[in-house]
Amino acid sequence: MATLGQPSRSDHHERIPAHKMPDYLPATAHQPFGQSLNSQVQVQIFRHRTTQQSLMIPAVAEPLLVLIVSGAAVIEERIGNEEWTATPVAAGDFFLTTSPLPYEMRWQTQSDGGFEVMHVYLSQHLLDLAARDIVSCPDGVQRLREVSGERDPEVTGLMRSLYHEVTSSPQASSLYLQGVGQALAVHLARRYGDGSEPSKRMNALPA
Numbered sequence: 666m667a668t669l670g671q672p673s674r675s676d677h678h679e680r681i682p683a684h685k686m687p688d689y690l691p692a693t694a695h696q697p698f699g700q701s702l703n704s705q706v707q708v709q710i711f712r713h714r715t716t717q718q719s720l721m722i723p724a725v726a727e728p729l730l731v732l733i734v735s736g737a738a739v740i741e742e743r744i745g746n747e748e749w750t751a752t753p754v755a756a757g758d759f760f761l762t763t764s765p766l767p768y769e770m771r772w773q774t775q776s777d778g779g780f781e782v783m784h785v786y787l788s789q790h791l792l793d794l795a796a797r798d799i800v801s802c803p804d805g806v807q808r809l810r811e812v813s814g815e816r817d818p819e820v821t822g823l824m825r826s827l828y829h830e831v832t833s834s835p836q837a838s839s840l841y842l843q844g845v846g847q848a849l850a851v852h853l854a855r856r857y858g859d860g861s862e863p864s865k866r867m868n869a870l871p872a
Contacts, residue, residue, distance in 0.1 A: 680726040680765065683707045683786035689722055701830075701837040706846030707786040708831050713738070713772065714779045723767045727786035728809055730849070731760040732824045736780025740772045752814055754780075759820050761812040761857060783828050787853075791846055795854040808859045817856070823849045 681689075684702055686709065700709045707727070715738075737755040744766055774780055792809070826845050831837045 680724045683709070683725055683727050683729075683784075686725060686784065687711075689720065701842060703837075703839050703842045703846075705788045705791055706827070706842045706849075707784075708827050708837075708842070709784040709786075710734070710781065710828065710831065711784070712779055712781050713774065715772065715774045719769050719771050721767055721769055724765050725786065727788060728761070728763045728792060728853075730785040730787070730820070730824065731762075732783045732785070732821065732828075733758045734781040734783050734825075734828060736778060737775040738772045738780045739775070740770060742768055742770045744768050754814055757816055757821055758814045759812070759817065759824070760814065761809060761853070763809050764811060783824060785824055785827060785846075785849070787846055787850055791843075791850040792854065794847070795850040796858075799851060799854060809853055809857050810859055812857060819852050820849070823852070 684707065690711065701707065733754050733756050735756050737753070739751055739753050741749045741751045743749050823845055827842060830841050830845075
């Protein structure tokens with residue numbers, strides 16, 4: 666876990682692999698609930714409790730989607746010495762980030778039960794396949810824009826399918842995860858590619 670005032674790989678703007686993200690979340694503030702580390706689609710589920718400790722979260726190598734599964738919270742975030750930005754979130758809100766920069770965050774839950782979130786990391790390979798299939802990308806590389814606190818029924822439905830697969834079976838199907846991941850990649854390429862229309866809420870970092 667990296668805390669303020671301590672050197673970490675994020676100080677050098679290095680990206681970490683997705684499976685290392687739990688190392689940067691405090692044991693006192695979160696409980697891992699489930700995960701599947703498929704090579705193309707990685708899923709992590711956490712139950713968070715309130716933390717006033719500022720956490721330095723590194724950038725990850727893979728594009729990251731975060732869905733608020735249940736509960737509600739107010740999340741404060743900032744990059745560097747910028748002002749804190751507070752964002753209320755509730756079940757159904759999702760975030761998308763591909764930023765190479767680490768960020769600082771803390772959160773206040775709206776109930777003693779905390780809130781549950783799911784992280785989904787899509788491989789760049791899946792996104793590049795989507796780019797070549799449906800988007801006019803000469804280099805075949807899909808670049809996505811940042812999204813914060815947006816609601817998208819298709820994103821929510823696909824991510825909840827991943828949630829159900831990971832939590833309802835002792836061994837999640839890699840084929841199923843990859844199929845849903847491909848559908849997510851196509852939808853993201855169509856709606857959230859660099860050239861698509863910006864979303865209305867762009868004022869926060871991923872939770």
